[in-house]
Amino acid sequence: MLQSDASQAAEWRSWRTAIEAASPAERDRLLSQRARHVRRNIVRTILEAGQGHIGGDLSVTDILVTLYDAVLRVDPERPCDPQLDRFVMSKGHCAAALYSTLAQAGFFSESELPTFMKPMSALNGHPNRNKVPGVETNTGPLGHGLPVAVGQAIAAGLSGSPSRVYVVLGDGEMQEGSNWEALMLAGHRKLTNLWVIVDRNRLQQGARTEETNGLDPLPERLAAFGFEVREIDGHDYTQLYDVLSTPCSGRPVAVVANTIKGKGVSFIEDRVEWHHKVPTPDQARQALQELEDAS
């Protein structure tokens, strides 16, 4: 089991404090700076490993960074505490994005990131809660995170914990039937401490979602299951912050975050072939440069 990194956790706390005190415009600027760092770590991590799911990592980055740096009440030195907020990464194949975000928050040292998928590394291609602090449950096969999050939300209600439960799913993942079982139950039980976030990048491994097994009208479908649906631009920090921090009103919240797969790197954006393609060293240099230049 990896251990928290005290100096990175302290640095994360000072960022949290600054972000909480900031004006919306300043908050956007700070979050984009944090996201740029995570994206650059994702590119480096995948280049080093020679494996990974770069497209979905880059589409979900802004969601993860907004959660960890501005929304979630968590403590890197008390991971997975049921009295704090919970975060479940259901799209476990985007482990590189999760690891980069958790490391930046001090759940473990960023110096571990280059071990991603190396022999005996704690950082498996899909996250393992028994090795990585902050991972709530082992995911990888799709359609597993949401039922677990629903169980955590029910548990918080039963025990009177103020814990809020956030779960991120890929949009392709919404084709798994287990998610709809869990959505039914969450709606039925009116779990007002549950936030379901769909990373709506419109691509899955083999093709566009709407060409494969269409999800639209996704917001209406989620609403029909009893959710308060908030559809946003999943790369707009103000929108992300607002919908993720505004309390539920009697129903669980579903956030349809419209994103771009591969966001931030021109030649990866919205390209189906970059689901799990690995950049060449030249491409990685270009990607890192584009991410450096962006502001």
Add this chain to the structure above:
Amino acid sequence: MTTITQLPTYDNRMAFADTLIELAASNPKILAVCNDSVGSSNLVGFRDRYPERLINVGIAEQDMVGVGAGLASSGFIPFVCGAGPFLTGRALEQIKADVAYSQHKVVLCSMSPGMAYGELGPTHHSIEDYSWLRPLGGLDIAVPADRHQTRQALESLAGDPRPTYLRIGRYKVPDVTDPDTAWERGRMITAREGDDVTLIGIGTGVSIALDAAEALAGQGISARVLNAAWLAPFDEASLLRAARETRAIVTVEEAHVAGGLGAAVASVLAQQPGGSPCPMRMIGVTGFAPTGSTSMLLEYFGITAADVARVATELLDVP
């Protein structure tokens, strides 16, 4: 000859229901989770006393097991109940990823396992469960053989929860232990001493093995009977002792032999240096069942005391 199956029989499910209610009274962390199976999982009494602590997810086994993992990860002790075939078959990947691999402390309570549903047919039989679950690392598989062991299993899990598959028999069975027999994780129980042949039963197989031992005694054959009780962790020490101290081993289970008790025993014996210390045979289910009652199906697959005794004498080469 008095056979054990002529003794009074008791319902493991009642022991399960009564014990769960008793434990819940003193442990507020205990929850029951089910898939609309309030009746068939015998949770009516639990629901009446603790309505808010019964989480009925509806007919949705994948969600049920995932929800159980989420409850466990929040400090609760969820007893997740459903008919064996659906709990294991429908939610197998959740059992693998959310319970065994994640190590969330969920107690999976498999109701009406084996061929308890008789004429309802193979869709409703849970004979594959051992074969599906035995390779899952970190998942205990415990099979109480009577009401006393059912109670002991629940008490032990409430005190020390861990990821566990618990098979709760549906039809009444005689007592094969007494309340003082130790229920120890990963340990077989010697139900009868003997030194010619060892009969190892699990679940409903234990009373069949005991009856077979009685029949063999009538032929002057001394049969040891082991109540396996646990498929994981598996008690290799007791098995190997029996393999050294007796001349043959027969296993008896109400499950498919491909990956259950017999397969576990064969795997251990075959891998001993120099090969198996003694010959063995597996008695159990070998395919989808035809239409019939549970007792007819047990006869159809040769899972009876007479069959066990016959196979034992063949192994011992007794004419």
